[in-house]
Amino acid sequence: MAKARTIRRAGLLLTALATTAAGLLSAPAAQAAGSRPADWAARAETSYRALQHELYLGPTGHGLYRESTPAAPGGNPYSYLWEFREATQATLYVRGIPHDAGRYGKDVADRFAALRQYASTDPAHPGYDSYLPAPLGTGGDLFFDDNAVVGLSYLTGYRAGGGHAMLDGARAAFTTDLRAWDDDPAKECPGGMHWVESSANTMRAANVTGLFAQLSAGLYQITHQPRYLDWARRAYDWNRDCLRQAPGLYQNDRDDDGSVNTTLWTYNSGAMIGTATELYRATGDRHYLDQAVEDADGALAYWTADDRLYNQPAVFNSFLFQDLLLLDSQHHDPRYRAALSTYAERLWADNRDPATGLFHFQASNGGAPDPAQPVGTLNQAAAVQLLSLLAWDPDDYDRTS
Numbered sequence: 001m002a003k004a005r006t007i008r009r010a011g012l013l014l015t016a017l018a019t020t021a022a023g024l025l026s027a028p029a030a031q032a033a034g035s036r037p038a039d040w041a042a043r044a045e046t047s048y049r050a051l052q053h054e055l056y057l058g059p060t061g062h063g064l065y066r067e068s069t070p071a072a073p074g075g076n077p078y079s080y081l082w083e084f085r086e087a088t089q090a091t092l093y094v095r096g097i098p099h100d101a102g103r104y105g106k107d108v109a110d111r112f113a114a115l116r117q118y119a120s121t122d123p124a125h126p127g128y129d130s131y132l133p134a135p136l137g138t139g140g141d142l143f144f145d146d147n148a149v150v151g152l153s154y155l156t157g158y159r160a161g162g163g164h165a166m167l168d169g170a171r172a173a174f175t176t177d178l179r180a181w182d183d184d185p186a187k188e189c190p191g192g193m194h195w196v197e198s199s200a201n202t203m204r205a206a207n208v209t210g211l212f213a214q215l216s217a218g219l220y221q222i223t224h225q226p227r228y229l230d231w232a233r234r235a236y237d238w239n240r241d242c243l244r245q246a247p248g249l250y251q252n253d254r255d256d257d258g259s260v261n262t263t264l265w266t267y268n269s270g271a272m273i274g275t276a277t278e279l280y281r282a283t284g285d286r287h288y289l290d291q292a293v294e295d296a297d298g299a300l301a302y303w304t305a306d307d308r309l310y311n312q313p314a315v316f317n318s319f320l321f322q323d324l325l326l327l328d329s330q331h332h333d334p335r336y337r338a339a340l341s342t343y344a345e346r347l348w349a350d351n352r353d354p355a356t357g358l359f360h361f362q363a364s365n366g367g368a369p370d371p372a373q374p375v376g377t378l379n380q381a382a383a384v385q386l387l388s389l390l391a392w393d394p395d396d397y398d399r400t401s
Helices: 002-027 040-054 081-095 101-118 144-162 163-182 206-224 226-242 267-284 288-305 314-328 334-351 377-391 394-399
Strands: 204-205 244-246 249-254 260-264
Touching: 040 081, 040 377, 081 101, 081 144, 081 377, 101 144, 144 163, 144 206, 144 394, 163 206, 163 226, 163 288, 204 206, 206 226, 206 249, 206 267, 226 244, 226 267, 249 267, 249 288, 267 288, 267 314, 267 377, 288 334, 314 334, 314 377, 314 394, 334 377
Parallel strands: none
Antiparallel strands: 204 249, 244 249, 249 260
């Protein structure tokens, strides 16, 4: 199971890379933004109902989700942690739509109750495994990026009034991810964080390092405990020093052999924008805000050109946009929400099946719809997140994580 999960994740990223490259050559130019829908909330809630109807297994299925519909022959009965986390974040974001808190409060509670079923049963390695341990599954590797985003979901829950249990969950995720830091001073560009807790891991990755930095900065903003600020700065600086290609663009990882994987992903752009914004909120240091704005400018210029954004995995784009909106709460720029609106309009028009309410993509999880591909919880949850954020009151954008 652990090996299969690692192969599946690596394969997904390789497929996304190939599809993106093809899209740059053949995809039409991005559609111009149409008129704003009268009710983004209705679209978000319709898409959430489709997620629940087609992919949620309900109380008899332990409150979990399928990985996709239709299910893959011989596949797992339940989704991996990654998919479940995105469904949790989608539930949090639909609950954040004005006047919807009461309607979806129980759903949020159900998500966090079911999340505990992914917790590692190994007391020496606490955290969340990539797949369910016994009795519901056979377990899986512990991915540090998974645990970082779980921590960010707990932060979102806390900022929405979830109480100290949510804050405790975010703190626990931070503690888990401390094990990811590489402290070998002999390596080129020492530091950075391992992607997965495995002796076979040889990469220090932008995703986990940036997401951990964002989690740490958010915890400092809430608690003012110096250790969180120290780690936020350490991880943020490592990504900037060791993987930053240009403003807003961060290479994927450094291998222990000294090679660099120069692949670019929107969620790595987002995490660094989000971290800098959180550091500004927490410290008042204008330098961080300037860095966030510079990275946002670079990311928008790059990703909105040549259809690059549309061909990225939708779930990665959700990270980029939630972090742009977080920045907007501190430095208003109408381009951030306008770019999200343009992208969301295109998904609604081109990728959504009106008969089912489900969003279809390539095997890469982005790009033009491929009806032959199953619909994944990952992608449907991403669509709900994006549509929900457009329905939020902009005054609440400081609650995204």
